[in-house]
Amino acid sequence: MAVVLLEAKGVSKSFPGVKALDKVDLVIHEGEVHGLIGENGAGKSTIIKILAGVYTPDEGSITFQGENLGAGNIENMLNRGISIIYQELCLVPYLKVYENIMLGNEPCKRGIYSAKEAKRRAAQIVEKIGIDLPLEAETGKLDIAVQQMVEIAKALSRNSKLIIMDEPTSSLTNREVEKLYKIIENLKKQNISVLFVSHKLEEIQEICDRITVFRDGQFIETRDTKGLSRDEMVYSMVGREITNYYTTTHVPTKEKILEVRNLGKKGMLRNVSFELYKGEVLGFAGLIGAGRSEMAQILFGLYTSDEGEILVNGKKRVFHNPSEAVNAGIAMVPENRKEQGIIPQMGVGYNITLSVLKQFIKYARVNKNREKSIIDKYFTSLRIKASSSEQIISNLSGGNQQKAIFGRWLATNPQILILDEPTRGIDIGAKTEIYSIIDELAKQGVAIIMISSELPEVMNTSDRIVVMKHGTVSATLNKEDFSQEKIMHNSL
Numbered sequence: 371m372a373v374v375l376l377e378a379k380g381v382s383k384s385f386p387g388v389k390a391l392d393k394v395d396l397v398i399h400e401g402e403v404h405g406l407i408g409e410n411g412a413g414k415s416t417i418i419k420i421l422a423g424v425y426t427p428d429e430g431s432i433t434f435q436g437e438n439l440g441a442g443n444i445e446n447m448l449n450r451g452i453s454i455i456y457q458e459l460c461l462v463p464y465l466k467v468y469e470n471i472m473l474g475n476e477p478c479k480r481g482i483y484s485a486k487e488a489k490r491r492a493a494q495i496v497e498k499i500g501i502d503l504p505l506e507a508e509t510g511k512l513d514i515a516v517q518q519m520v521e522i523a524k525a526l527s528r529n530s531k532l533i534i535m536d537e538p539t540s541s542l543t544n545r546e547v548e549k550l551y552k553i554i555e556n557l558k559k560q561n562i563s564v565l566f567v568s569h570k571l572e573e574i575q576e577i578c579d580r581i582t583v584f585r586d587g588q589f590i591e592t593r594d595t596k597g598l599s600r601d602e603m604v605y606s607m608v609g610r611e612i613t614n615y616y617t618t619t620h621v622p623t624k625e626k627i628l629e630v631r632n633l634g635k636k637g638m639l640r641n642v643s644f645e646l647y648k649g650e651v652l653g654f655a656g657l658i659g660a661g662r663s664e665m666a667q668i669l670f671g672l673y674t675s676d677e678g679e680i681l682v683n684g685k686k687r688v689f690h691n692p693s694e695a696v697n698a699g700i701a702m703v704p705e706n707r708k709e710q711g712i713i714p715q716m717g718v719g720y721n722i723t724l725s726v727l728k729q730f731i732k733y734a735r736v737n738k739n740r741e742k743s744i745i746d747k748y749f750t751s752l753r754i755k756a757s758s759s760e761q762i763i764s765n766l767s768g769g770n771q772q773k774a775i776f777g778r779w780l781a782t783n784p785q786i787l788i789l790d791e792p793t794r795g796i797d798i799g800a801k802t803e804i805y806s807i808i809d810e811l812a813k814q815g816v817a818i819i820m821i822s823s824e825l826p827e828v829m830n831t832s833d834r835i836v837v838m839k840h841g842t843v844s845a846t847l848n849k850e851d852f853s854q855e856k857i858m859h860n861s862l
């Protein structure tokens with residue numbers, strides 16, 4: 371018989387103008403991996419922030435190990451045994467790994483901190499979950515995947531009974547994901563529960579015992595994952611059937627719009643060459659760190675190259691900053707929207723129209739109708755969920771922020787559109803919309819660079835795929851040669 375670890379009943383939470391959660395339930399068993407799924411803005415982050423003590427619910431009750439959990443106090447939740455691993459990790463970069471693991475829980479001997487004891491305990495924890503961590507290394511210098519493991523070990527040092535993971539695989543390579551799964555299996559064996567929030571349904575199917583679905587702030591259902599199909603999950607999340615994930619009707623032209631010749635930058639890229647045609651979707655595959663984003667950033671004027679040439683419509687160009695690239699008809703949806711994308715304190719509407727302000731400001735007056743029509747267009751086509759276009763963008767759910775940035779660059783009517791992981795954190799309904807927008811733009815002659823770590827996505831949207839490895843191009847594949855094996859083979 372399953373033992374209930376956490377039970378949330380009738381939990382509601384409102385923010386000005388939005389009911390983020392409307393009487394939702396969530397029951398997590400001891401030692402289970404419980405998936406939490408739902409579209410962007412469904413309320414997933416809100417409930418996990420309630421469980422982490424960041425927000426206090428407006429109504430409802432939450433019990434943990436049979437006792438009332440209390441609310442709104444982060445320290446209390448940690449002491450009770452709930453830890454959360456956010457997408458942006460919260461480690462102290464200059465501390466050693468074992469110091470981070472034991473942070474807030476430092477062992478003392480006769481009242482004095484004992485580094486030796488801290489290291490011994492950290493080593494014990496690390497062994498328990500079956501991972502190998504460089505305990506003496508400086509944390510900030512390690513890969514994200516390793517840092518994430520440090521976070522998990524830190525949660526264990528606090529004797530957590532429930533570890534909440536918010537999109538934990540979004541910056542991991544396939545191999546690292548496998549490692550994470552192993553760690554999760556080991557946590558289960560020790561009767562520790564995991565609440566796993568993800569938009570990747572394959573992942574949910576593979577790792578979760580049960581799932582809970584939220585839609586528009588409401589509880590839809592909790593079910594066993596076994597025997598549940600991907601389509602059933604999608605239906606439950608979206609409330610309608612989505613069958614055609616990928617629509618490709620565009621046909622690339624033979625008109626070259628971009629040529630990159632032997633592009634290089636010290637420590638980043640070397641000898642990168644490719645061509646891009648009008649109406650073509652050119653995929654870029656490769657492992658994280660292969661140089662795809664760096665290549666995109668050079669094309670968009672965020673860095674200048676040391677070697678090589680960029681030709682747009684046959685003319686040599688060097689972009690010293692993004693506005694020169696924009697003037698040449700290039701737009702880019704960056705990978706890291708927090709650092710490179712949103713203007714956090716401004717409204718979502720402003721965040722969209724920012725790139726095209728010039729078009730509707732005349733004699734220092736804003737043409738409100740024109741501004742509104744652009745905002746409306748992208749609110750509808752990208753299904754952006756916000757209380758109004760004035761809502762401060764940093765208060766939108768992560769996926770909705772991403773959609774707004776996407777809208778911003780579509781509004782520039784680019785000739786070349788660079789998309790760096792455009793669907794990361796985006797729900798399945800909106801993903802489908804984005805794929806059809808990509809197809810539609812290509813049909814209109816826009817040339818698209820599509821950087822994606824999701825192989826099915828890059829294979830199904832692209833006409834050709836450039837595979838990158840260690841900062842250079844390792845293969846260029848035509849559509850008839852696309853296969854996961856070929857891409858992986860050339861990535862490793």
Ligand SMILES: Nc1ncnc2c1ncn2[C@@H]1O[C@H](COP(=O)(O)OP(=O)(O)OP(=O)(O)O)[C@@H](O)[C@H]1O
Binds near residue numbers: 409410411769
């Ligand atoms: N601090 C806040 N102020 C105002 N509204 C907020 C705030 N936090 C969340 N919201 C709103 O609450 C709703 C639920 O957001 P939440 O972040 O919980 O969604 P989510 O399911 O995590 O979405 P995603 O998959 O995009 O991360 C959204 O409509 C969001 O705009």
